[in-house]
Amino acid sequence: MTTVDQILFGWAERDHEGNAGVRPVAHSGVRTIDRWAKRLQYVWATQDGQGEQPEETASLVHLVFDDEAAVLRKLPSRNPHGRGGATLTHVLVGDPLTIDARLALGLHDWPGWRDREPDGTGAGLAPLDLDDLGQAARPGLAALRERVAEVPDEQLTALLAQVLAEPAEDFSVITRPQLALPTMAALLDIAGPVAGRPWTFASRESTDKGSHQPRVVFLTARPPQSMYINQRRRVDVTEPPADSDTARFAAQLVELYRETGHAALERIRPRHPLRDADDVTLWRRSVPVVDGRIADPRVRLDIFLDDDLLRRAAERDVLMSERMDLVGELRRQPEPWLIAALRRWRSTEQRAVRHRELRDLLLAEAVQACLAGQAGDAVVEATRDAEPEPAVVARVFGRQVPEGGLDLSRPGHRRLLIVALALRMPADALDHTDLLAASPADELLDLVERHAGHYPRAMHLVLRHLGDAGQSPAAARRWYERGLLLDQVDRIAGDDRAKEVDCFRLLLLAAHGPRLDRAAAEALVRHAGVRAPLGLYAAALELAADGAAEQPVRHELSEQFLHDHGYLGPGPGTGHGRYPGGPVPGRPTTYPWPAAPYPAAASSMEGSSQPYPSPPRPSLAGTRAPAHTEWAHTEWAHPTAARETGGGVVPDPSRRDTSAPARRPGWGSPGPATSDGPPPPSDDHVGRFAGLGQLDGVSVFFVTALVLVLLCAVGYVLLTSMP
Incomplete structure (x- = not known):
């Protein structure tokens, strides 16, 4: 620590040699105290202005000698003995390279100056820290520069x-x-x-x-x-x-x-x-x-906040030649300054249209500050609102990625990725083999769970990195704990069924590897429950290792199909899943809860960083979503029966097999009436023809005419055959 010594000069009575006057009355152990006593033996303060405030009557002095420098504050005062007109001089002594004129000027209002003499000549002073003096001098010098206007x-x-x-x-x-x-x-x-x-x-x-x-x-x-x-x-x-x-x-x-x-x-x-x-x-x-004025050759940062300075710099034609001097300076500005500049240089502002190169420079510096972790959330939001070029964000992001890729378990790495996406970095920037190789599988799953609604395209690529990482037991466990990410995959895929299947394929690769055995298939069906979309089962069939692995998946699909069309009762099914009632969806298109709003920019450019809450996920045993209209086969259902029953599907009687005639109630041997299968056989053969009595008049007429025609034909044959 570099120190500065102190000396206090004041009026002293006659010493042992009979000398009286101004001399050192206290100091901090200065080795050259005798030398300073001779140098400052005639240090007197001017006596005009007595009665004013000390800061107005004091004189600030800066002196430099060969090996020492000093800052003095001379103040007219009254000593403890009542002597008027004495001068109290407080001196700071140090190296001439450190005690310079700027430090001396900045100490003009330093609160450490002594305004009174010590009560005794033996009072001591302590050395001062030079760094502390330097910090105290900065605001004092700035205040003097502001007073130059006077x-x-x-x-x-x-x-x-x-x-x-x-x-x-x-x-x-x-x-x-x-x-x-x-x-x-x-x-x-x-x-x-x-x-x-x-x-x-x-x-x-x-x-x-x-x-x-x-x-x-x-x-x-x-x-x-x-x-x-x-x-x-x-x-x-x-x-x-x-x-x-x-x-x-x-x-x-x-x-x-x-x-x-x-x-x-x-x-x-x-x-x-x-x-x-x-x-x-x-x-x-x-x-x-x-024009008679000195032109500052350097473009100042204030041109981003002052249109007059911008106009004058443009008139001197120095914006292009000197703008490189601003590189690195803009990002180090205080956050309020940077936010104010970003708001003034949005793409719709006239200054941004006329000076496109300055806007690009400002945004590039702001993006650098955001991705380097030098800016807070307010600067990130202001930068996003200013709409930087996505290619610029991707370029700066690439420079910030460590050599070994991103490890999302580290907060700095995760923030780098999320801030880049918030600044509308293209999702394709994540399509690099080793970008997320260092990230654990559970961190990738957590990232998808949190941000699938905000950045669907980017999260699809994150799933690709997850699938490329290979099978991981931790990934399987985390995936099942997160409800198979059904809602997240639905947001990522949108209406693209091929993308839906691809997302589930990648998740299955991460959880079970490239071959899905029967045990894994049964576990998948058991965890999927009633909300499983068809895309999940399509991906499972694609990765099934053999027929045994396909069997539980196909059984679940057939059970869903029958349940969807009303051929299974409302009770629990016989397959691997349990169905409390209602149709089984293919891929859910509507949900029983209201959809949370998401930024419009999220569907086109991965652009929003606002945290929107995910919709609550109902229990796997909850009410099923309505069936997808693609599976509704109306030609199988009888409309009247459907309206009467209010649900389910009733077979059309006209399509029944009538090879076995219906048995009327009361015929045959008595017994309990059932609706399952045909009636038991009876020995009463007369009853077989009893149904003729039930023919209407038209039928009788046609039967009679047919009999007459047959009789006429037989008679004709007999007559023509006689000799």
């Missing part, structure tokens, strides 16, 4: 013109004390480093005389004339500079600084620090000027 343009230009004319000189600046620190912050940001001369300063002084003065001393008023020879350049910022190329250049720099901030000056500043006026001239000639 400094009039002409005053800042007057000071900068003098500095650019003689960059290696020392300056005494006459200005209001409240503007000293903002002015110094702007001067440091614009002018940059000077070779061999670090920027040191004193913010509130009444004189600029003495040894080892800072480079810039801010005076509250012009000091009186004296015989002291002063080589410093005194600048009264209220006096405008002479008209020259350097003054015009200073005005352009001030304008650029106010408009774009300190970062723009760092981009156009020369590589080598300024040494003299010739270096300034070379710098002035190297910067681009458009």
